[in-house]
Amino acid sequence: MKSFRFAALCCIALSAPLAAQSPAKPKLVVAIAVDQLSSDLFEAYRLHFTRGLKRLSSGTVFRNGYQAHAASETCPGHSTILTGSHPARTGIIANNWFDPALANDKKVYCAEDVRRRPPPADGKSGGYTVSATHLKVPTLGDRMKAANPASRVVSVAGKDRAAVMLAGHRGDQVWWWSGKGFTSNLTPRPAAVVAQVNSGIAKLIARPRPDLIPPPLCAAMARRLDIPGDRDLGIVRFGRAAGDAAAYRNSPEVDGATLVLAAGLARELRLGSGAATDLLAIGLSATDFVGHAYGNGGIEMCLQMMSLDRDLGDFLGFLDRLGVDYVVTLTADHGVADVPERDDDPVTQRIDASLTLENIDSNVRSKLGLSRPVLLGEGIGDIYVDRTLAPAVRARVIDATVRFLTAQPQVHSVLRAADIAKLAIPTGAPSGWTVPQRVRASFDAQRSGDLIAILKSGITQIAAPGPTYAAAHGSPWDYDRRVPIMFWRKGAEAQERSEATATVDIMPTLASMIGLAIPARQIDGRCLAVNGSTCPRR
Numbered sequence: 412m413k414s415f416r417f418a419a420l421c422c423i424a425l426s427a428p429l430a431a432q433s434p435a436k437p438k439l440v441v442a443i444a445v446d447q448l449s450s451d452l453f454e455a456y457r458l459h460f461t462r463g464l465k466r467l468s469s470g471t472v473f474r475n476g477y478q479a480h481a482a483s484e485t486c487p488g489h490s491t492i493l494t495g496s497h498p499a500r501t502g503i504i505a506n507n508w509f510d511p512a513l514a515n516d517k518k519v520y521c522a523e524d525v526r527r528r529p530p531p532a533d534g535k536s537g538g539y540t541v542s543a544t545h546l547k548v549p550t551l552g553d554r555m556k557a558a559n560p561a562s563r564v565v566s567v568a569g570k571d572r573a574a575v576m577l578a579g580h581r582g583d584q585v586w587w588w589s590g591k592g593f594t595s596n597l598t599p600r601p602a603a604v605v606a607q608v609n610s611g612i613a614k615l616i617a618r619p620r621p622d623l624i625p626p627p628l629c630a631a632m633a634r635r636l637d638i639p640g641d642r643d644l645g646i647v648r649f650g651r652a653a654g655d656a657a658a659y660r661n662s663p664e665v666d667g668a669t670l671v672l673a674a675g676l677a678r679e680l681r682l683g684s685g686a687a688t689d690l691l692a693i694g695l696s697a698t699d700f701v702g703h704a705y706g707n708g709g710i711e712m713c714l715q716m717m718s719l720d721r722d723l724g725d726f727l728g729f730l731d732r733l734g735v736d737y738v739v740t741l742t743a744d745h746g747v748a749d750v751p752e753r754d755d756d757p758v759t760q761r762i763d764a765s766l767t768l769e770n771i772d773s774n775v776r777s778k779l780g781l782s783r784p785v786l787l788g789e790g791i792g793d794i795y796v797d798r799t800l801a802p803a804v805r806a807r808v809i810d811a812t813v814r815f816l817t818a819q820p821q822v823h824s825v826l827r828a829a830d831i832a833k834l835a836i837p838t839g840a841p842s843g844w845t846v847p848q849r850v851r852a853s854f855d856a857q858r859s860g861d862l863i864a865i866l867k868s869g870i871t872q873i874a875a876p877g878p879t880y881a882a883a884h885g886s887p888w889d890y891d892r893r894v895p896i897m898f899w900r901k902g903a904e905a906q907e908r909s910e911a912t913a914t915v916d917i918m919p920t921l922a923s924m925i926g927l928a929i930p931a932r933q934i935d936g937r938c939l940a941v942n943g944s945t946c947p948r949r
């Protein structure tokens with residue numbers, strides 16, 4: 412008869428704990444994108460997290476993560492996370508771009524199907540049909556379903572573009588916030604829980620909400636900022652009137668609702684319990700709504716961070732109770748710079764109100780003696796030159812625009828599409844990329860502007876704070892590019908990693924964990940070995 416001691420010795424020897432041992436494949440991949448969660452913001456609050464973000468921070472944390480490209484906006488950023496590709500490859504080079512081939516409204520929204528544009532009066536759809544048609548590559552979910560049709564792909568977000576870019580082309584349940592609840596034109600068979608959650612949200616919105624009671628950390632940050640316009644900034648605690656759905660959305664509450672729907676879908680569809688690995692993608696947009704309205708250095712963002720931490724804690728606790736083996740990754744689509752009014756740093760300032768596209772256009776036209784507008788765009792950034800102009804006139808317009816903009820003290824540089832197109836897609840640590848390389852990573856010859864104008868570091872692209880936009884992102888500077896990248900799995904060792912990594916590395920990392928082969932030539936990212944997982948040889 413074996414003694415207990417002998418049995419223990421036997422098993423320790425046989426399990427060879429120091430040998431490389433791949434963990435079992437997770438049955439559920441949970442991919443979370445926190446909109447506008449810069450590395451600076453994450454680090455500022457990291458020691459104060461006690462719930463979900465503390466747990467995720469106890470896994471593998473890449474402190475120098477990058478959305479490596481220059482166009483640090485929501486749609487490009489989300490497009491990199493689960494495709495493993497820079498926007499130059501995903502085709503999602505901005506939230507909006509201009510397509511001169513379109514007859515009327517030349518502006519293209521990244522997540523719309525331009526072939527199915529409803530009449531502009533259709534308020535319900537916002538004048539467009541949500542779609543992934545502009546996304547040129549498959550997502551992890553698309554690849555999982557191609558490998559095994561039993562895989563389910565579910566995506567829920569506070570913004571349609573976040574839900575679609577994370578889901579890809581073949582999502583089973585794709586839901587986004589629209590006005591008063593979650594909606595979809597991409598989900599033919601809605602799960603029953605969606606109507607239940609929407610009904611609960613309607614009841615919450617119908618009730619007034621008192622101001623949140625800030626914890627001491629946040630209370631100490633309350634300081635009214637002196638900004639133009641009739642609005643509060645620096646002291647807001649998210650109280651709202653009964654029925655104010657817009658205030659519900661622009662507050663921490665919408666992240667809680669998004670996580671409740673994600674949890675409800677996980678339970679109803681029994682994600683992680685089927686024959687194949689499933690994917691649950693979650694876009695948490697409130698940090699971006701709060702950050703745009705109030706900046707990220709005050710009591711408002713403090714309340715948002717504390718709420719997000721708590722809601723993520725509840726969500727992860729819910730997943731634990733489902734009893735499935737899941738892995739979580741969390742990152743962001745871009746960072747942000749705070750409102751310039753918060754501090755006295757002279758480097759941080761608002762863009763000169765004269766640097767509008769209309770003013771640039773009229774200046775160029777008056778120099779060249781042209782009568783009708785020749786430039787198209789949304790201001791500094793991608794600028795399109797009228798493609799119906801004669802080639803010689805067009806060349807003169809491009810030269811004159813470059814001359815005018817480079818003479819502006821707030822402009823860092825103006826790049827020509829023809830020069831960017833000659834560059835190779837950059838590789839290696841994104842911390843060392845030049846500005847033109849960053850621009851190249853989010854450049855598409857068909858969709859990008861003829862010129863790409865870059866503001867100097869610290870210049871906020873909002874001339875005057877409005878009610879919902881006071882702070883901005885979108886620059887190639889590191890406050891907009893650096894984002895945390897985390898992986899967490901039950902029982903995994905804590906790892907702090909300092910090497911520069913990119914959000915395009917997330918997809919191949921997850922793919923290797925679930926045993927999905929991805930041809931390296933099809934993507935820009937590389938697999939990261941985390942928590943004992945191994946990567947395929949390159």
Ligand code: ZN
Nearest residue numbers: 446447485744
């Ligand atoms: Zn965003």
